[in-house]
Amino acid sequence: MSKPAPTLAAAGQAPLTTLSGVGPAVAEKLAARGLVTLQDLWLHLPRQYEDRTRITPIRNLQAGVAAQVEGVVEAVERGFRYRPMLRVAMGDDSRGTLVLRFFHFRSQQVNQFRVGARVRAYGTPRPGQHGLEIVHPSYRVVDDAEAGVVGEALDPVYPAVEGVGPATLRRLIAQSLQGLPGEDELELLPREWLQAQGLPSLRAAVATMHAPPRDADVPALLAGLHPAQRRLALEELLAHHLSLRRQRIAMQAHAAIVLRDDRLARRLTSALPFALTGAQQRVFDEVRADLAQPSPMLRLVQGDVGSGKTVVAALAALLAVGEGRQAALMAPTELLAEQHLANLRGWLEPLGVRVGWLAGKISGKARAAALVDVASGAMQVVVGTHALMQEGVAFHGLALAIVDEQHRFGVHQRLALRDKGAAEGIVPHQLVMTATPIPRTLAMAAYADLDVSAIDELPPGRTPVQTVVLSAERRPELVERIRAACAEGRQAYWVCTIIDESDEVVAQAAQTTHEQLSASLPGLRVGFVHGRMKPNEKQATMRAFKQGDVDLLVATTVIEVGVDVPNASLMIIENAERLGLAQLHQLRGRVGRGSAASSCVLLYQPPLSQAARQRLETMRSTSDGFVIAEKDLELRGPGELLGTRQTGIADFRIADLARDADLLPEVHRIGEALLDDLPQVADKLVDRWIGGAARYAAA
Numbered sequence: 001m002s003k004p005a006p007t008l009a010a011a012g013q014a015p016l017t018t019l020s021g022v023g024p025a026v027a028e029k030l031a032a033r034g035l036v037t038l039q040d041l042w043l044h045l046p047r048q049y050e051d052r053t054r055i056t057p058i059r060n061l062q063a064g065v066a067a068q069v070e071g072v073v074e075a076v077e078r079g080f081r082y083r084p085m086l087r088v089a090m091g092d093d094s095r096g097t098l099v100l101r102f103f104h105f106r107s108q109q110v111n112q113f114r115v116g117a118r119v120r121a122y123g124t125p126r127p128g129q130h131g132l133e134i135v136h137p138s139y140r141v142v143d144d145a146e147a148g149v150v151g152e153a154l155d156p157v158y159p160a161v162e163g164v165g166p167a168t169l170r171r172l173i174a175q176s177l178q179g180l181p182g183e184d185e186l187e188l189l190p191r192e193w194l195q196a197q198g199l200p201s202l203r204a205a206v207a208t209m210h211a212p213p214r215d216a217d218v219p220a221l222l223a224g225l226h227p228a229q230r231r232l233a234l235e236e237l238l239a240h241h242l243s244l245r246r247q248r249i250a251m252q253a254h255a256a257i258v259l260r261d262d263r264l265a266r267r268l269t270s271a272l273p274f275a276l277t278g279a280q281q282r283v284f285d286e287v288r289a290d291l292a293q294p295s296p297m298l299r300l301v302q303g304d305v306g307s308g309k310t311v312v313a314a315l316a317a318l319l320a321v322g323e324g325r326q327a328a329l330m331a332p333t334e335l336l337a338e339q340h341l342a343n344l345r346g347w348l349e350p351l352g353v354r355v356g357w358l359a360g361k362i363s364g365k366a367r368a369a370a371l372v373d374v375a376s377g378a379m380q381v382v383v384g385t386h387a388l389m390q391e392g393v394a395f396h397g398l399a400l401a402i403v404d405e406q407h408r409f410g411v412h413q414r415l416a417l418r419d420k421g422a423a424e425g426i427v428p429h430q431l432v433m434t435a436t437p438i439p440r441t442l443a444m445a446a447y448a449d450l451d452v453s454a455i456d457e458l459p460p461g462r463t464p465v466q467t468v469v470l471s472a473e474r475r476p477e478l479v480e481r482i483r484a485a486c487a488e489g490r491q492a493y494w495v496c497t498i499i500d501e502s503d504e505v506v507a508q509a510a511q512t513t514h515e516q517l518s519a520s521l522p523g524l525r526v527g528f529v530h531g532r533m534k535p536n537e538k539q540a541t542m543r544a545f546k547q548g549d550v551d552l553l554v555a556t557t558v559i560e561v562g563v564d565v566p567n568a569s570l571m572i573i574e575n576a577e578r579l580g581l582a583q584l585h586q587l588r589g590r591v592g593r594g595s596a597a598s599s600c601v602l603l604y605q606p607p608l609s610q611a612a613r614q615r616l617e618t619m620r621s622t623s624d625g626f627v628i629a630e631k632d633l634e635l636r637g638p639g640e641l642l643g644t645r646q647t648g649i650a651d652f653r654i655a656d657l658a659r660d661a662d663l664l665p666e667v668h669r670i671g672e673a674l675l676d677d678l679p680q681v682a683d684k685l686v687d688r689w690i691g692g693a694a695r696y697a698a699a
């Protein structure tokens with residue numbers, strides 16, 4: 001761990017225990033969230049603001065628009081239908097009625113809601129059974145003296161810290177801000193440059209974010225486009241860029257094993273039942289050139305679903321084996337690991353290469369035996385899940401670490417596999433594969449530490465998936481369609497989606513669909529998987545589907561990634577309007593993997609929002625993952641709650657890659673300049689924004 005730089009406001013480095021009200025217990029909770037110093041609290045920025053400067057008459061509430069209301073409790077109903085529930089009906093002078101609905105509550109809360117009590121509530125209403133309702137509003141009971149009295153400024157809403165209540169957190173942050181140093185002391189970016197960009201100083205930006213002044217541009221703040229937010233987002237993106245670049249530089253200073261012998265790889269190429277596509281060949285050539293270097297490869301292979309990434313991974317693994325070394329391939333789920341194992345065994349064992357596997361479910365003697373084979377190098381290619389990174393797993397001079405569907409892993413897990421393989425100053429080459437295409441600018445930000453290759457061509461002979469968009473009324477017709485597909489020996493997926501609800505509710509809806517479909521398709525074997533099942537039950541059903549023992553698979557979105565069942569030719573996605581483009585694309589990629597013409601039916605529940613209509617239209621008109629990714633970026637305005645999570649990019653405190661994408665070229669430019677000219681400033685920026693995490697990664 002590097003010492004705090006003395007110039008960087010010593011005050012900012014003071015531990016949080018210097019605040020009143022922070023003892024060791026609270027400090028520990030905060031530290032678990034990465035909040036260790038005062039500066040960490042300054043930069044624990046609000047994600048949202050609640051506008052409690054007004055009270056909205058209940059009658060004027062609009063679905064989907066957050067608002068504050070005040071009224072009197074008219075009725076209270078406590079029920080247990082599927083689970084405990086509390087409903088509180090409140091009314092106000094506008095003669096509107098609103099229901100507050102709770103699924104988790106204490107009896108103390110129930111007692112608070114006496115009929116006649118005056119309640120102030122804040123939240124986003126949506127249509128319920130009896131008019132608008134707010135689920136889990138923030139609320140308090142107010143006395144008559146407080147009636148109608150509102151706050152003067154926007155209230156910041158901070159990302160939650162487990163074990164520290166929102167009120168406490170707010171108080172601690174306010175307290176920490178009293179120690180905010182002067183403008184010059186805090187600033188790391190060149191002043192002239194900031195002025196040229198029209199951005200405020202860091203101090204001004206931080207102060208504005210935590211306590212927006214009365215005259216602040218509220219719509220801009222709520223949209224995340226206020227100059228204060230832009231300034232902070234830019235600095236955060238810059239810090240991430242620098243951290244990734246630094247990691248790359250540090251990594252490439254290590255030695256790696258030169259892998260040059262491609263005789264085995266060539267034997268596989270000629271033994272395959274298909275010819276590599278031009279794109280596969282080009283990407284493999286890029287990988288091969290990297291592997292021939294004495295410094296570690298750091299390469300990301302992006303390839304659309306079904307583009308054939310696995311065989312490229314297999315060829316790379318053979319370069320390691322060809323040199324007498326070991327390769328490991330890590331997948332995010334057991335099912336995917338199993339699928340890779342089957343593929344790699346099929347391809348590599350005829351060449352005399354030993355492929356084995358390690359997964360969580362392997363235990364006891366089998367595990368001990370596998371560990372021995374991994375450690376001795378007898379197992380030349382090791383396939384597995386996270387289990388590969390567990391304690392007790394020792395590789396035998398691991399030369400190549402491959403991580404599949406990397407967006408399912410955190411960066412740390414990827415690095416952990418590398419660390420596992422590192423020995424005596426030599427680190428493994430790293431190959432990362434992802435089916436989540438992201439636009440170039442984003443790739444630049446997210447993968448600044450990696451070289452990027454794209455398999456931008458699908459194997460020949462695939463008939464593009466025919467996509468149709470249908471209103472949910474036409475659901476009954478689909479039963480016929482499934483029957484017809486299965487009568488031809490094909491298989492089908494039926495995906496149930498409900499977002500905004502708990503897993504439990506989705507599972508229930510999917511359960512109902514499963515029962516209905518089983519009843520209307522008596523001759524078919526209908527399987528069912530959902531996220532609440534035990535992993536082994538889920539895997540068993542998926543395996544049965546893969547083996548053709550199940551004709552129709554009803555599923556929640558758990559089947560999203562990677563599963564390869566070429567015989568499946570029909571996919572139906574219910575409530576498709578609720579999914580983001582990236583997810584729809586992933587799901588649709590489960591069909592069209594064989595030679596049969598496949599189709600995808602996107603069922604929607606009218607009425608469609610403008611954005612949902614465009615998403616469905618995009619899905620209907622193209623199957624190109626990169627086109628879809630660009631469209632996704634364009635459509636995801638603030639307010640479209642798709643999140644950056646699905647692109648697999650780090651969680652930022654303030655930056656939002658979709659919203660702030662236009663900052664990236666400048667981030668890149670100034671980042672490179674800082675690395676060249678002012679490396680100490682670069683270090684301080686990384687330390688300020690990423691701190692412990694970066695130190696961990698660079699270790």
Ligand code: ADP
Pocket residue numbers: 274275276277280303304305306307308309310311435459460562564566593
């Ligand atoms: P993904 O890139 O989505 O991981 P896979 O590696 O699972 O794709 O490949 C999808 C399917 O295409 C597999 O059944 C694989 O054997 C097959 N495949 C891969 N490359 C080719 C090719 N060049 N020609 C024909 N089929 C191929």
Ligand code: MG
Pocket residue numbers: 309310404562
């Ligand atoms: Mg794959």
